[in-house]
Amino acid sequence: MRPFSYVSAPDVATAVHAISTEPNAKFLGGGTNLVDLMREHIERPDTIIDITRLPLTEIEELPGGGVRIGALVRNSRLAADLLIRTRYPLLSRAILTGASAQLRNMATVGGNLLQRTRCLYFYDGAAACNKREPGSGCDALGGFNRNHAILGASDSCIAVHPSDMCVALAALDAVVEVESVRGIRRIPLVEFHRLPGDAPHVETALATDELITAVELPASSVAANSRYRKVRDRASYAFALVSVAAALEVQDGTVTAVRLALGGVAAKPWRAHEAERVLLGAPATEESFRRAAAAELAPAVGLPQNTFKIELAQRAIVATLRQLLTDGSAA
Incomplete structure:
Protein backbone atom coordinates (compact mmCIF):
# COMPACT_ATOMS: atom_id res chain seq x y z
CA MET A 1 0.00 0.00 0.00
CA ARG A 2 1.45 3.38 -1.00
CA PRO A 3 1.82 6.22 1.55
CA PHE A 4 -1.08 8.65 2.03
CA SER A 5 -2.05 11.58 4.24
CA TYR A 6 -4.76 11.20 6.86
CA VAL A 7 -7.47 13.68 7.89
CA SER A 8 -10.09 13.03 10.58
CA ALA A 9 -13.29 15.01 9.97
CA PRO A 10 -15.36 15.90 13.08
CA ASP A 11 -18.36 17.15 11.09
CA VAL A 12 -19.85 17.18 7.59
CA ALA A 13 -18.68 20.72 6.84
CA THR A 14 -15.07 19.78 7.56
CA ALA A 15 -15.35 16.61 5.49
CA VAL A 16 -16.72 18.29 2.36
CA HIS A 17 -14.25 21.16 2.67
CA ALA A 18 -11.37 18.67 2.90
CA ILE A 19 -12.50 16.69 -0.14
CA SER A 20 -12.79 19.93 -2.14
CA THR A 21 -9.26 21.07 -1.29
CA GLU A 22 -7.24 17.86 -1.02
CA PRO A 23 -6.17 16.49 -4.42
CA ASN A 24 -6.94 12.83 -5.05
CA ALA A 25 -8.69 12.27 -1.72
CA LYS A 26 -11.11 9.52 -0.66
CA PHE A 27 -13.56 9.21 2.20
CA LEU A 28 -13.11 6.30 4.61
CA GLY A 29 -16.18 4.88 6.34
CA GLY A 30 -16.25 1.13 7.05
CA GLY A 31 -13.35 0.57 4.66
CA THR A 32 -14.51 -2.92 3.65
CA ASN A 33 -14.02 -2.20 -0.07
CA LEU A 34 -11.69 0.82 -0.18
CA VAL A 35 -8.94 -0.76 1.93
CA ASP A 36 -8.94 -3.90 -0.23
CA LEU A 37 -8.66 -1.77 -3.38
CA MET A 38 -5.78 0.20 -1.86
CA ARG A 39 -3.94 -3.02 -1.01
CA GLU A 40 -4.35 -4.14 -4.62
CA HIS A 41 -3.11 -0.73 -5.86
CA ILE A 42 -6.37 -0.15 -7.73
CA GLU A 43 -7.32 2.82 -5.58
CA ARG A 44 -4.33 5.11 -4.93
CA PRO A 45 -5.53 8.10 -2.90
CA ASP A 46 -3.06 10.71 -1.74
CA THR A 47 -5.32 11.61 1.20
CA ILE A 48 -7.77 9.58 3.29
CA ILE A 49 -10.53 11.56 5.00
CA ASP A 50 -11.87 9.58 7.95
CA ILE A 51 -15.61 10.24 8.30
CA THR A 52 -16.42 7.67 10.98
CA ARG A 53 -17.02 10.41 13.57
CA LEU A 54 -19.73 12.18 11.55
CA PRO A 55 -23.28 12.22 12.97
CA LEU A 56 -24.72 10.11 10.14
CA THR A 57 -25.62 6.99 12.11
CA GLU A 58 -29.37 7.32 12.70
CA ILE A 59 -32.40 5.57 11.21
CA GLU A 60 -35.31 8.02 11.47
CA GLU A 61 -38.98 7.83 10.60
CA LEU A 62 -40.05 10.70 8.34
CA PRO A 63 -43.39 12.53 8.35
CA GLY A 64 -45.70 10.61 6.06
CA GLY A 65 -44.20 7.21 6.84
CA GLY A 66 -40.90 7.21 4.98
CA VAL A 67 -37.50 6.47 6.52
CA ARG A 68 -34.20 8.36 6.47
CA ILE A 69 -31.05 6.25 6.84
CA GLY A 70 -27.76 7.90 7.72
CA ALA A 71 -24.87 7.08 5.40
CA LEU A 72 -22.79 5.66 8.27
CA VAL A 73 -25.44 3.23 9.51
CA ARG A 74 -23.84 -0.22 9.59
CA ASN A 75 -25.38 -2.82 7.31
CA SER A 76 -26.04 -5.23 10.18
CA ARG A 77 -27.91 -2.56 12.17
CA LEU A 78 -30.03 -1.58 9.17
CA ALA A 79 -31.00 -5.19 8.51
CA ALA A 80 -32.04 -5.67 12.16
CA ASP A 81 -33.99 -2.41 12.52
CA LEU A 82 -37.66 -3.05 13.36
CA LEU A 83 -38.89 -0.23 11.13
CA ILE A 84 -37.00 -1.65 8.15
CA ARG A 85 -38.01 -5.27 8.82
CA THR A 86 -41.65 -4.26 9.12
CA ARG A 87 -42.08 -1.73 6.31
CA TYR A 88 -39.35 -2.79 3.86
CA PRO A 89 -38.65 -6.49 4.51
CA LEU A 90 -36.94 -7.01 1.15
CA LEU A 91 -34.21 -4.52 2.19
CA SER A 92 -33.47 -6.41 5.39
CA ARG A 93 -33.38 -9.72 3.54
CA ALA A 94 -31.15 -8.35 0.79
CA ILE A 95 -28.56 -7.12 3.27
CA LEU A 96 -28.52 -10.42 5.14
CA THR A 97 -27.71 -12.33 1.94
CA GLY A 98 -24.60 -10.23 1.33
CA ALA A 99 -21.03 -10.79 2.54
CA SER A 100 -20.44 -12.22 6.02
CA ALA A 101 -21.69 -11.17 9.46
CA GLN A 102 -18.27 -9.66 10.22
CA LEU A 103 -18.30 -7.54 7.08
CA ARG A 104 -21.91 -6.45 7.62
CA ASN A 105 -20.90 -5.28 11.10
CA MET A 106 -18.34 -2.91 9.54
CA ALA A 107 -19.82 -1.97 6.17
CA THR A 108 -21.83 1.25 5.92
CA VAL A 109 -24.82 2.21 3.80
CA GLY A 110 -22.85 4.89 1.96
CA GLY A 111 -19.95 2.55 1.35
CA ASN A 112 -22.28 -0.12 0.02
CA LEU A 113 -23.57 2.33 -2.58
CA LEU A 114 -20.02 3.02 -3.73
CA GLN A 115 -18.53 -0.48 -3.74
CA ARG A 116 -16.86 -1.38 -6.98
CA THR A 117 -17.24 -4.44 -9.19
CA ARG A 118 -15.80 -7.81 -8.19
CA CYS A 119 -14.84 -8.65 -11.80
CA LEU A 120 -11.73 -10.86 -11.75
CA TYR A 121 -10.08 -8.79 -14.47
CA PHE A 122 -10.68 -5.56 -12.56
CA TYR A 123 -8.65 -6.97 -9.67
CA ASP A 124 -5.93 -8.50 -11.88
CA GLY A 125 -3.30 -5.84 -12.55
CA ALA A 126 -1.94 -7.86 -15.48
CA ALA A 127 -5.31 -7.91 -17.27
CA ALA A 128 -6.82 -5.28 -19.55
CA CYS A 129 -9.67 -3.45 -17.80
CA ASN A 130 -11.23 -0.21 -19.01
CA LYS A 131 -12.79 0.34 -15.59
CA ARG A 132 -9.39 0.24 -13.90
CA GLU A 133 -7.34 1.77 -16.75
CA PRO A 134 -9.49 3.60 -19.33
CA GLY A 135 -8.59 2.66 -22.89
CA SER A 136 -6.77 -0.55 -22.01
CA GLY A 137 -9.51 -2.93 -23.23
CA CYS A 138 -11.71 -5.56 -21.56
CA ASP A 139 -10.27 -9.05 -21.17
CA ALA A 140 -13.57 -10.31 -19.76
CA LEU A 141 -15.17 -10.12 -23.21
CA GLY A 142 -13.11 -13.04 -24.46
CA GLY A 143 -12.26 -14.54 -21.11
CA PHE A 144 -14.10 -16.01 -18.14
CA ASN A 145 -17.42 -14.16 -18.21
CA ARG A 146 -19.88 -16.51 -16.51
CA ASN A 147 -20.75 -13.92 -13.85
CA HIS A 148 -20.96 -10.91 -16.14
CA ALA A 149 -23.67 -8.62 -17.50
CA ILE A 150 -26.51 -9.55 -19.82
CA LEU A 151 -28.22 -6.14 -19.75
CA GLY A 152 -26.83 -2.66 -20.36
CA ALA A 153 -23.30 -3.85 -21.17
CA SER A 154 -21.03 -2.34 -23.82
CA ASP A 155 -17.95 -3.23 -25.84
CA SER A 156 -15.94 -1.42 -23.16
CA CYS A 157 -17.17 -3.30 -20.08
CA ILE A 158 -19.38 -6.21 -19.08
CA ALA A 159 -18.82 -6.11 -15.30
CA VAL A 160 -21.78 -6.25 -12.90
CA HIS A 161 -22.51 -4.26 -9.77
CA PRO A 162 -22.04 -6.51 -6.69
CA SER A 163 -24.44 -4.98 -4.15
CA ASP A 164 -27.51 -6.77 -2.81
CA MET A 165 -28.64 -3.79 -0.76
CA CYS A 166 -28.68 -1.49 -3.80
CA VAL A 167 -30.98 -3.82 -5.72
CA ALA A 168 -33.53 -3.58 -2.92
CA LEU A 169 -33.11 0.20 -2.76
CA ALA A 170 -33.72 0.45 -6.51
CA ALA A 171 -37.01 -1.41 -6.13
CA LEU A 172 -38.01 0.85 -3.23
CA ASP A 173 -37.56 4.15 -5.12
CA ALA A 174 -34.82 5.23 -2.72
CA VAL A 175 -33.23 8.67 -3.00
CA VAL A 176 -29.57 9.36 -2.19
CA GLU A 177 -28.75 12.63 -0.43
CA VAL A 178 -25.28 14.05 -1.09
CA GLU A 179 -23.51 17.17 0.12
CA SER A 180 -20.59 19.31 -1.04
CA VAL A 181 -19.37 22.85 -0.48
CA ARG A 182 -21.97 23.85 -3.11
CA GLY A 183 -24.84 22.53 -0.99
CA ILE A 184 -27.13 19.49 -0.87
CA ARG A 185 -28.67 17.58 -3.76
CA ARG A 186 -30.82 14.49 -4.05
CA ILE A 187 -30.28 11.73 -6.60
CA PRO A 188 -32.81 8.94 -7.27
CA LEU A 189 -31.09 5.61 -6.62
CA VAL A 190 -31.97 4.38 -10.12
CA GLU A 191 -29.99 7.33 -11.53
CA PHE A 192 -27.10 7.13 -9.06
CA HIS A 193 -25.22 4.25 -10.74
CA ARG A 194 -24.23 4.46 -14.41
CA LEU A 195 -24.10 1.95 -17.24
CA PRO A 196 -20.63 1.59 -18.76
CA GLY A 197 -21.07 2.98 -22.28
CA ASP A 198 -17.63 4.08 -23.45
CA ALA A 199 -16.60 5.38 -19.99
CA PRO A 200 -16.93 2.44 -17.57
CA HIS A 201 -14.55 4.08 -15.09
CA VAL A 202 -17.27 6.68 -14.35
CA GLU A 203 -19.48 4.50 -12.19
CA THR A 204 -21.85 6.90 -10.41
CA ALA A 205 -23.45 10.34 -10.69
CA LEU A 206 -21.52 11.42 -7.59
CA ALA A 207 -19.07 14.28 -8.12
CA THR A 208 -15.56 13.74 -6.78
CA ASP A 209 -16.12 16.35 -4.04
CA GLU A 210 -19.51 15.08 -2.83
CA LEU A 211 -20.24 13.09 0.33
CA ILE A 212 -23.19 10.72 0.67
CA THR A 213 -25.03 11.79 3.82
CA ALA A 214 -28.24 9.73 3.77
CA VAL A 215 -30.60 7.46 1.87
CA GLU A 216 -34.34 8.14 2.06
CA LEU A 217 -37.09 5.61 1.45
CA PRO A 218 -40.56 6.90 0.60
CA ALA A 219 -43.63 5.51 2.32
CA SER A 220 -44.84 2.47 0.39
CA SER A 221 -47.83 0.24 1.03
CA VAL A 222 -46.68 -2.29 -1.58
CA ALA A 223 -43.30 -2.75 0.14
CA ALA A 224 -44.89 -4.58 3.08
Whole structure:
Protein backbone atom coordinates (compact mmCIF):
# COMPACT_ATOMS: atom_id res chain seq x y z
CA MET A 1 0.00 0.00 0.00
CA ARG A 2 1.45 3.38 -1.00
CA PRO A 3 1.82 6.22 1.55
CA PHE A 4 -1.08 8.65 2.03
CA SER A 5 -2.05 11.58 4.24
CA TYR A 6 -4.76 11.20 6.86
CA VAL A 7 -7.47 13.68 7.89
CA SER A 8 -10.09 13.03 10.58
CA ALA A 9 -13.29 15.01 9.97
CA PRO A 10 -15.36 15.90 13.08
CA ASP A 11 -18.36 17.15 11.09
CA VAL A 12 -19.85 17.18 7.59
CA ALA A 13 -18.68 20.72 6.84
CA THR A 14 -15.07 19.78 7.56
CA ALA A 15 -15.35 16.61 5.49
CA VAL A 16 -16.72 18.29 2.36
CA HIS A 17 -14.25 21.16 2.67
CA ALA A 18 -11.37 18.67 2.90
CA ILE A 19 -12.50 16.69 -0.14
CA SER A 20 -12.79 19.93 -2.14
CA THR A 21 -9.26 21.07 -1.29
CA GLU A 22 -7.24 17.86 -1.02
CA PRO A 23 -6.17 16.49 -4.42
CA ASN A 24 -6.94 12.83 -5.05
CA ALA A 25 -8.69 12.27 -1.72
CA LYS A 26 -11.11 9.52 -0.66
CA PHE A 27 -13.56 9.21 2.20
CA LEU A 28 -13.11 6.30 4.61
CA GLY A 29 -16.18 4.88 6.34
CA GLY A 30 -16.25 1.13 7.05
CA GLY A 31 -13.35 0.57 4.66
CA THR A 32 -14.51 -2.92 3.65
CA ASN A 33 -14.02 -2.20 -0.07
CA LEU A 34 -11.69 0.82 -0.18
CA VAL A 35 -8.94 -0.76 1.93
CA ASP A 36 -8.94 -3.90 -0.23
CA LEU A 37 -8.66 -1.77 -3.38
CA MET A 38 -5.78 0.20 -1.86
CA ARG A 39 -3.94 -3.02 -1.01
CA GLU A 40 -4.35 -4.14 -4.62
CA HIS A 41 -3.11 -0.73 -5.86
CA ILE A 42 -6.37 -0.15 -7.73
CA GLU A 43 -7.32 2.82 -5.58
CA ARG A 44 -4.33 5.11 -4.93
CA PRO A 45 -5.53 8.10 -2.90
CA ASP A 46 -3.06 10.71 -1.74
CA THR A 47 -5.32 11.61 1.20
CA ILE A 48 -7.77 9.58 3.29
CA ILE A 49 -10.53 11.56 5.00
CA ASP A 50 -11.87 9.58 7.95
CA ILE A 51 -15.61 10.24 8.30
CA THR A 52 -16.42 7.67 10.98
CA ARG A 53 -17.02 10.41 13.57
CA LEU A 54 -19.73 12.18 11.55
CA PRO A 55 -23.28 12.22 12.97
CA LEU A 56 -24.72 10.11 10.14
CA THR A 57 -25.62 6.99 12.11
CA GLU A 58 -29.37 7.32 12.70
CA ILE A 59 -32.40 5.57 11.21
CA GLU A 60 -35.31 8.02 11.47
CA GLU A 61 -38.98 7.83 10.60
CA LEU A 62 -40.05 10.70 8.34
CA PRO A 63 -43.39 12.53 8.35
CA GLY A 64 -45.70 10.61 6.06
CA GLY A 65 -44.20 7.21 6.84
CA GLY A 66 -40.90 7.21 4.98
CA VAL A 67 -37.50 6.47 6.52
CA ARG A 68 -34.20 8.36 6.47
CA ILE A 69 -31.05 6.25 6.84
CA GLY A 70 -27.76 7.90 7.72
CA ALA A 71 -24.87 7.08 5.40
CA LEU A 72 -22.79 5.66 8.27
CA VAL A 73 -25.44 3.23 9.51
CA ARG A 74 -23.84 -0.22 9.59
CA ASN A 75 -25.38 -2.82 7.31
CA SER A 76 -26.04 -5.23 10.18
CA ARG A 77 -27.91 -2.56 12.17
CA LEU A 78 -30.03 -1.58 9.17
CA ALA A 79 -31.00 -5.19 8.51
CA ALA A 80 -32.04 -5.67 12.16
CA ASP A 81 -33.99 -2.41 12.52
CA LEU A 82 -37.66 -3.05 13.36
CA LEU A 83 -38.89 -0.23 11.13
CA ILE A 84 -37.00 -1.65 8.15
CA ARG A 85 -38.01 -5.27 8.82
CA THR A 86 -41.65 -4.26 9.12
CA ARG A 87 -42.08 -1.73 6.31
CA TYR A 88 -39.35 -2.79 3.86
CA PRO A 89 -38.65 -6.49 4.51
CA LEU A 90 -36.94 -7.01 1.15
CA LEU A 91 -34.21 -4.52 2.19
CA SER A 92 -33.47 -6.41 5.39
CA ARG A 93 -33.38 -9.72 3.54
CA ALA A 94 -31.15 -8.35 0.79
CA ILE A 95 -28.56 -7.12 3.27
CA LEU A 96 -28.52 -10.42 5.14
CA THR A 97 -27.71 -12.33 1.94
CA GLY A 98 -24.60 -10.23 1.33
CA ALA A 99 -21.03 -10.79 2.54
CA SER A 100 -20.44 -12.22 6.02
CA ALA A 101 -21.69 -11.17 9.46
CA GLN A 102 -18.27 -9.66 10.22
CA LEU A 103 -18.30 -7.54 7.08
CA ARG A 104 -21.91 -6.45 7.62
CA ASN A 105 -20.90 -5.28 11.10
CA MET A 106 -18.34 -2.91 9.54
CA ALA A 107 -19.82 -1.97 6.17
CA THR A 108 -21.83 1.25 5.92
CA VAL A 109 -24.82 2.21 3.80
CA GLY A 110 -22.85 4.89 1.96
CA GLY A 111 -19.95 2.55 1.35
CA ASN A 112 -22.28 -0.12 0.02
CA LEU A 113 -23.57 2.33 -2.58
CA LEU A 114 -20.02 3.02 -3.73
CA GLN A 115 -18.53 -0.48 -3.74
CA ARG A 116 -16.86 -1.38 -6.98
CA THR A 117 -17.24 -4.44 -9.19
CA ARG A 118 -15.80 -7.81 -8.19
CA CYS A 119 -14.84 -8.65 -11.80
CA LEU A 120 -11.73 -10.86 -11.75
CA TYR A 121 -10.08 -8.79 -14.47
CA PHE A 122 -10.68 -5.56 -12.56
CA TYR A 123 -8.65 -6.97 -9.67
CA ASP A 124 -5.93 -8.50 -11.88
CA GLY A 125 -3.30 -5.84 -12.55
CA ALA A 126 -1.94 -7.86 -15.48
CA ALA A 127 -5.31 -7.91 -17.27
CA ALA A 128 -6.82 -5.28 -19.55
CA CYS A 129 -9.67 -3.45 -17.80
CA ASN A 130 -11.23 -0.21 -19.01
CA LYS A 131 -12.79 0.34 -15.59
CA ARG A 132 -9.39 0.24 -13.90
CA GLU A 133 -7.34 1.77 -16.75
CA PRO A 134 -9.49 3.60 -19.33
CA GLY A 135 -8.59 2.66 -22.89
CA SER A 136 -6.77 -0.55 -22.01
CA GLY A 137 -9.51 -2.93 -23.23
CA CYS A 138 -11.71 -5.56 -21.56
CA ASP A 139 -10.27 -9.05 -21.17
CA ALA A 140 -13.57 -10.31 -19.76
CA LEU A 141 -15.17 -10.12 -23.21
CA GLY A 142 -13.11 -13.04 -24.46
CA GLY A 143 -12.26 -14.54 -21.11
CA PHE A 144 -14.10 -16.01 -18.14
CA ASN A 145 -17.42 -14.16 -18.21
CA ARG A 146 -19.88 -16.51 -16.51
CA ASN A 147 -20.75 -13.92 -13.85
CA HIS A 148 -20.96 -10.91 -16.14
CA ALA A 149 -23.67 -8.62 -17.50
CA ILE A 150 -26.51 -9.55 -19.82
CA LEU A 151 -28.22 -6.14 -19.75
CA GLY A 152 -26.83 -2.66 -20.36
CA ALA A 153 -23.30 -3.85 -21.17
CA SER A 154 -21.03 -2.34 -23.82
CA ASP A 155 -17.95 -3.23 -25.84
CA SER A 156 -15.94 -1.42 -23.16
CA CYS A 157 -17.17 -3.30 -20.08
CA ILE A 158 -19.38 -6.21 -19.08
CA ALA A 159 -18.82 -6.11 -15.30
CA VAL A 160 -21.78 -6.25 -12.90
CA HIS A 161 -22.51 -4.26 -9.77
CA PRO A 162 -22.04 -6.51 -6.69
CA SER A 163 -24.44 -4.98 -4.15
CA ASP A 164 -27.51 -6.77 -2.81
CA MET A 165 -28.64 -3.79 -0.76
CA CYS A 166 -28.68 -1.49 -3.80
CA VAL A 167 -30.98 -3.82 -5.72
CA ALA A 168 -33.53 -3.58 -2.92
CA LEU A 169 -33.11 0.20 -2.76
CA ALA A 170 -33.72 0.45 -6.51
CA ALA A 171 -37.01 -1.41 -6.13
CA LEU A 172 -38.01 0.85 -3.23
CA ASP A 173 -37.56 4.15 -5.12
CA ALA A 174 -34.82 5.23 -2.72
CA VAL A 175 -33.23 8.67 -3.00
CA VAL A 176 -29.57 9.36 -2.19
CA GLU A 177 -28.75 12.63 -0.43
CA VAL A 178 -25.28 14.05 -1.09
CA GLU A 179 -23.51 17.17 0.12
CA SER A 180 -20.59 19.31 -1.04
CA VAL A 181 -19.37 22.85 -0.48
CA ARG A 182 -21.97 23.85 -3.11
CA GLY A 183 -24.84 22.53 -0.99
CA ILE A 184 -27.13 19.49 -0.87
CA ARG A 185 -28.67 17.58 -3.76
CA ARG A 186 -30.82 14.49 -4.05
CA ILE A 187 -30.28 11.73 -6.60
CA PRO A 188 -32.81 8.94 -7.27
CA LEU A 189 -31.09 5.61 -6.62
CA VAL A 190 -31.97 4.38 -10.12
CA GLU A 191 -29.99 7.33 -11.53
CA PHE A 192 -27.10 7.13 -9.06
CA HIS A 193 -25.22 4.25 -10.74
CA ARG A 194 -24.23 4.46 -14.41
CA LEU A 195 -24.10 1.95 -17.24
CA PRO A 196 -20.63 1.59 -18.76
CA GLY A 197 -21.07 2.98 -22.28
CA ASP A 198 -17.63 4.08 -23.45
CA ALA A 199 -16.60 5.38 -19.99
CA PRO A 200 -16.93 2.44 -17.57
CA HIS A 201 -14.55 4.08 -15.09
CA VAL A 202 -17.27 6.68 -14.35
CA GLU A 203 -19.48 4.50 -12.19
CA THR A 204 -21.85 6.90 -10.41
CA ALA A 205 -23.45 10.34 -10.69
CA LEU A 206 -21.52 11.42 -7.59
CA ALA A 207 -19.07 14.28 -8.12
CA THR A 208 -15.56 13.74 -6.78
CA ASP A 209 -16.12 16.35 -4.04
CA GLU A 210 -19.51 15.08 -2.83
CA LEU A 211 -20.24 13.09 0.33
CA ILE A 212 -23.19 10.72 0.67
CA THR A 213 -25.03 11.79 3.82
CA ALA A 214 -28.24 9.73 3.77
CA VAL A 215 -30.60 7.46 1.87
CA GLU A 216 -34.34 8.14 2.06
CA LEU A 217 -37.09 5.61 1.45
CA PRO A 218 -40.56 6.90 0.60
CA ALA A 219 -43.63 5.51 2.32
CA SER A 220 -44.84 2.47 0.39
CA SER A 221 -47.83 0.24 1.03
CA VAL A 222 -46.68 -2.29 -1.58
CA ALA A 223 -43.30 -2.75 0.14
CA ALA A 224 -44.89 -4.58 3.08
CA ASN A 225 -45.43 -7.61 0.82
CA SER A 226 -41.92 -7.88 -0.59
CA ARG A 227 -39.13 -10.39 -1.01
CA TYR A 228 -35.50 -10.63 -2.08
CA ARG A 229 -34.35 -13.77 -3.89
CA LYS A 230 -30.67 -14.39 -4.57
CA VAL A 231 -29.44 -17.15 -6.86
CA ARG A 232 -25.75 -17.93 -6.32
CA ASP A 233 -23.22 -20.73 -6.59
CA ARG A 234 -23.13 -21.43 -2.86
CA ALA A 235 -25.33 -20.66 0.13
CA SER A 236 -23.16 -17.98 1.73
CA TYR A 237 -20.54 -15.34 0.98
CA ALA A 238 -21.12 -15.40 -2.77
CA PHE A 239 -22.18 -12.71 -5.20
CA ALA A 240 -25.42 -13.11 -7.09
CA LEU A 241 -25.62 -14.79 -10.45
CA VAL A 242 -29.10 -13.26 -10.53
CA SER A 243 -31.12 -11.62 -7.79
CA VAL A 244 -34.66 -10.23 -7.66
CA ALA A 245 -36.09 -7.56 -5.38
CA ALA A 246 -39.87 -7.55 -5.70
CA ALA A 247 -42.96 -6.11 -4.06
CA LEU A 248 -46.51 -6.95 -5.11
CA GLU A 249 -50.01 -5.73 -4.34
CA VAL A 250 -53.05 -7.58 -5.68
CA GLN A 251 -56.71 -6.69 -5.37
CA ASP A 252 -59.52 -8.89 -6.73
CA GLY A 253 -57.02 -10.94 -8.67
CA THR A 254 -55.46 -7.94 -10.44
CA VAL A 255 -51.99 -6.47 -9.94
CA THR A 256 -52.54 -2.97 -8.56
CA ALA A 257 -48.93 -2.17 -7.62
CA VAL A 258 -45.59 -3.81 -8.34
CA ARG A 259 -41.90 -3.00 -7.88
CA LEU A 260 -39.14 -5.09 -9.47
CA ALA A 261 -35.36 -4.76 -9.64
CA LEU A 262 -32.64 -7.22 -10.68
CA GLY A 263 -29.09 -7.75 -9.50
CA GLY A 264 -26.19 -9.65 -11.02
CA VAL A 265 -27.27 -8.74 -14.55
CA ALA A 266 -25.86 -5.25 -15.20
CA ALA A 267 -23.31 -2.65 -14.11
CA LYS A 268 -26.01 -1.08 -11.94
CA PRO A 269 -29.02 -2.33 -10.01
CA TRP A 270 -31.50 -2.94 -12.84
CA ARG A 271 -34.99 -1.53 -12.28
CA ALA A 272 -37.35 -3.74 -14.28
CA HIS A 273 -39.57 -1.00 -15.69
CA GLU A 274 -40.81 -3.06 -18.64
CA ALA A 275 -41.87 -5.98 -16.45
CA GLU A 276 -43.67 -3.56 -14.12
CA ARG A 277 -45.48 -2.02 -17.11
CA VAL A 278 -46.66 -5.43 -18.33
CA LEU A 279 -47.84 -6.48 -14.87
CA LEU A 280 -49.68 -3.36 -13.74
CA GLY A 281 -53.39 -3.94 -14.24
CA ALA A 282 -52.85 -7.50 -15.46
CA PRO A 283 -54.27 -10.64 -13.85
CA ALA A 284 -52.06 -11.91 -11.02
CA THR A 285 -51.34 -15.23 -12.69
CA GLU A 286 -48.36 -17.36 -13.61
CA GLU A 287 -48.94 -16.49 -17.26
CA SER A 288 -48.73 -12.75 -16.53
CA PHE A 289 -45.57 -13.25 -14.50
CA ARG A 290 -43.93 -15.18 -17.32
CA ARG A 291 -44.96 -12.60 -19.91
CA ALA A 292 -43.55 -9.77 -17.80
CA ALA A 293 -40.27 -11.58 -17.18
CA ALA A 294 -39.86 -12.33 -20.88
CA ALA A 295 -40.53 -8.70 -21.79
CA GLU A 296 -37.89 -7.46 -19.34
CA LEU A 297 -35.22 -9.88 -20.57
CA ALA A 298 -36.00 -9.45 -24.27
CA PRO A 299 -33.07 -7.01 -24.79
CA ALA A 300 -30.63 -9.24 -22.88
CA VAL A 301 -27.48 -10.34 -24.69
CA GLY A 302 -25.56 -13.33 -23.44
CA LEU A 303 -21.95 -14.34 -23.91
CA PRO A 304 -20.80 -17.95 -24.41
CA GLN A 305 -20.50 -18.56 -20.65
CA ASN A 306 -23.39 -16.51 -19.26
CA THR A 307 -26.31 -16.91 -21.67
CA PHE A 308 -27.91 -19.18 -19.07
CA LYS A 309 -28.50 -16.07 -16.93
CA ILE A 310 -31.22 -14.86 -19.32
CA GLU A 311 -33.50 -17.80 -18.56
CA LEU A 312 -32.35 -17.89 -14.95
CA ALA A 313 -33.41 -14.26 -14.47
CA GLN A 314 -36.83 -14.94 -15.98
CA ARG A 315 -37.37 -17.96 -13.75
CA ALA A 316 -36.24 -16.04 -10.68
CA ILE A 317 -38.71 -13.22 -11.41
CA VAL A 318 -41.58 -15.66 -11.84
CA ALA A 319 -40.70 -17.65 -8.72
CA THR A 320 -40.41 -14.49 -6.60
CA LEU A 321 -43.74 -13.08 -7.79
CA ARG A 322 -45.40 -16.45 -7.29
CA GLN A 323 -44.19 -16.55 -3.68
CA LEU A 324 -45.38 -12.98 -3.08
CA LEU A 325 -48.79 -13.85 -4.46
CA THR A 326 -48.99 -16.73 -2.00
CA ASP A 327 -47.70 -14.57 0.87
CA GLY A 328 -50.17 -11.81 0.06
CA SER A 329 -53.09 -14.20 -0.17
CA ALA A 330 -52.20 -15.67 3.20
CA ALA A 331 -51.91 -12.26 4.87
